[in-house]
């Protein structure tokens with residue numbers, strides 16, 4: 564008889580696994596998108612390093628603002644340095660991005676002057692220091708601009724480029740090996756030879772889910788319900804991956820061999836087998852030589868939901884970037900009684916309307932945990948805890964946003 568534990572307990576057990584491995588690698592900055600920065604990025608200079616013009620115009624001394632005419636003594640295009648200085652009664656034509664010439668403190672835009680031969684007449688005044696970007700406006704020398712643990716996005720790439728940093732050290736993502744078991748499941752393109760065969764979706768769904776949420780993936784494909792084949796596949800996967808995820812073969816059928824292989828052949832340390840969660844009650848988690856095995860049920864909806872609930876947090880744990888599942892509050896539009904004493908994850912549609920998330924079940928199909936199509940369009944999972952009350956229309960409920968998972 565298996566000992567079913569609560570969803571909370573199962574998550575706590577996985578949270579308590581200690582992960583020693585954390586290596587880093589150096590990559591060209593644009594190849595680090597989505598990766599976790601391993602060291603603080605500190606500015607080695609001020610930006611800008613000198614007062615710089617923010618508009619096209621004339622660099623003047625503010626005290627000349629009321630002068631009748633100011634003589635233009637030079638031109639100062641961006642990228643060059645002017646030798647002449649601005650003093651009373653004279654100005655230098657200066658462009659966006661040019662350094663402010665010595666002696667000047669204010670930029671009077673082209674639109675604010677009339678040009679008369681080689682002189683300007685100010686027709687619209689500006690305040691002191693107008694359109695001058697001060698030293699360190701963007702960042703100051705020695706400032707920590709990007710903290711260790713940050714996930715690299717487009718803004719980080721831009722800031723790194725402006726610091727002239729071409730390569731950075733990032734955390735090596737964990738490797739997740741994925742395999743689907745089942746004599747009845749066929750890979751893409753495999754010829755169907757009898758009516759009971761179905762296409763495997765799990766191994767591919769899980770591959771992209773893990774890949775797009777911070778893991779390197781190792782696709783092990785499909786293995787038939789055969790003890791030796793499953794043993795060989797798991798042994799191979801354990802050599803190469805940090806986390807091994809399988810689907811199918813963990814419940815009570817005569818051909819559910821994954822559990823036997825993990826327990827009897829690999830002699831892995833079983834952390835739990837059976838959780839009071841819907842879907843996914845037969846999930847098995849085990850440790851073998853420091854590697855983590857997560858064996859998920861075969862049903863497509865079950866394996867996908869459980870990969871989200873169990874495998875993604877493990878990936879986050881390896882990356883150490885404070886990532887977590889996107890759980891938010893939402894308003895529900897119908898009564899929703901709790902059907903069983905389990906933590907239940909039900910697919911729903913989510914919209915963001917007038918400042919709050921709202922969920923409904925329009926078009927969602929009722930049936931078994933085989934229904935993956937309920938996760939199409941703009942899906943979320945309604946979360947009902949095993950001791951929660953029946954939900955009433957208009958209640959604020961917890962949901963897991965699936966579209967945020969990529």
Ligand SMILES: Nc1nc2c(c(=O)[nH]1)N[C@H]1C(S)=C(S)[C@@H](COP(=O)(O)OP(=O)(O)OC[C@H]3O[C@@H](n4cnc5c(N)ncnc54)[C@H](O)[C@@H]3O)O[C@H]1N2
Nearest residue numbers: 743745748763764765811812813814819860861862863865
């Ligand atoms: N007598 C009982 N029968 C079942 C129980 C139970 O407690 N007592 N639990 C049910 C629940 S709940 C689940 S979930 C499934 C889990 O079974 P397994 O993990 O052993 O999975 P399989 O039997 O191998 O497959 C279940 C189902 O999913 C289909 N499948 C399998 N692999 C794939 C794949 N790669 N892609 C798409 N679909 C797949 C498979 O054909 C089966 O229909 O057990 C229930 N039974």
Ligand code: MOO
Nearest residue numbers: 842843844865932
């Ligand atoms: O526990 Mo199973 O995954 O519901 O269908």
